[in-house]
Amino acid sequence: MSVELRSVTKRYGDYKAVNGVSLHIEKGELFVFLGPSGSGKTTLLRLVAGLEKADEGKIILDGTDVTSLPPSKRNVSMVFQNYALFPHKTVLQNLLLPVEGDRDALSKVRDVAAKLKIDDLLDRYPSSLSGGQQQRVALARALVKLPRLFLMDEPLSNLDAPLRFSARHLIRELQRESGITTIYVTHDQGEAMAIADRIAIMNRGRIVQVGAPEEVYNEPTDQFVASFIGYPPMVIVDSVGVRAEDVVLGQGERNGVVKDVEFMGDRYLVYVSEGEKEIMAFSRTKPKIGDNVRFSITKFFKFEEFRAH
Structure with a gap:
């Protein structure tokens, strides 16, 4: 399913x-809305889902105006930040809800459960x-009806770091295999860069830049994007920007003083002051705080080329 937004506006007062x-958004794309809290990304997702009504503009799904539907x-499925599982229903009962009345419902649920490796959890309750x-389980419930559009609102925010890493790989794998157009909302730029075909960076209710992860990283359109990504x-x-x-x-014509060092596993992040200015650099070896260091800068992003928003 393709998605087209035409001058969509949502007001609260x-x-x-x-x-x-x-x-x-192209059919089959995994598209990410990325931005800080309050940037409008979740509201935009809810407008696409029909959970909020736009004050202006149109929402077009596969060429059909669904703004008022x-x-x-809309034939969409949504995974919420808190998963929204019914606590008084078993996993199986939760998964059957989207396909209630379908004579093949149980077979569909068992197939999806096996794919997501939760077939041994069907008799348990969410609290366990x-x-x-x-x-x-939340992903399975969204997938069981094979929607044409898959919407995800911060689905990994409640997981710890190791689980977030494996879960984002799972989501990307499922999306590739199913081919379902997916819109994903997150404030985590690392998460967005890892899974997205394209990213829309949002700030203050507007889209600041749209592009592939490599494009928004290497060719930021303004200072906000450059500092956020x-x-x-x-x-x-x-x-x-540097x-x-x-x-x-360790080389170059510039001189600075090491102010702080952070260990990052395979390298160190070094904070270097040059007079009143401070930059950051990576190093394979650990310098001492207070060391004088020479350095060079191989690439600059010129501020005057950025468009203000």
Whole structure:
């Protein structure tokens, strides 16, 4: 299913949570809305789902205007941040709800449960499941009806780091195998960069930039995108942006002092001050705090080229 948004706006009083968003999402794409809290990404997802009503603009699914249609008429499935499982129903009963009345319902549920490796949990209740198991059940419930559009609102935010890593791989794998168009909302730029075909970066209700992960990282359109994408974030110094990987320690004409060092597993993140300015750099060896270091910068992002938003 393709998705087209035409000047979509959603107001809460005088506040525009979504402000004139226009966008096209291709059929079969895994598309991520990325932005800080309050940027409008979840509201936009709820507008696509039909859980919120747009004040202006149109929402087009596969060429059909669904702006005024209820969620039940849109053939979409949604996974919520808190999974929204019914606590008084078993896993099996939760999974049967989307296909209630379908004579092949039980067979469909067992097939999806086996695929997501939760077939041994069907008789249990949500309260007895771990966070990772609940997340798989929520995914299974959304998939069992084979929707044409799959919507995910921060589905991994309640998981610890190791589970988040494995779960995002699972989501990407499921999306590739099913071919279902998927819109995914997150504030975690690492998560977005790992799974997205394309990313829309949002700020203050607007889309700031749309592109493949490599594009938004290497060619940010403005200072907000440049500082939001990447870890550690880009540092803006004297009207230019500098990423840590573009700073070479131990050589060059510039001189600085090591102010702090963070261990990152295969390397160190080094904070270097040059007068009143501070940059970050990666190093394979651990310098001492207070050391004087020479360094060079191999790439700059010019601030004046950024468009303000």
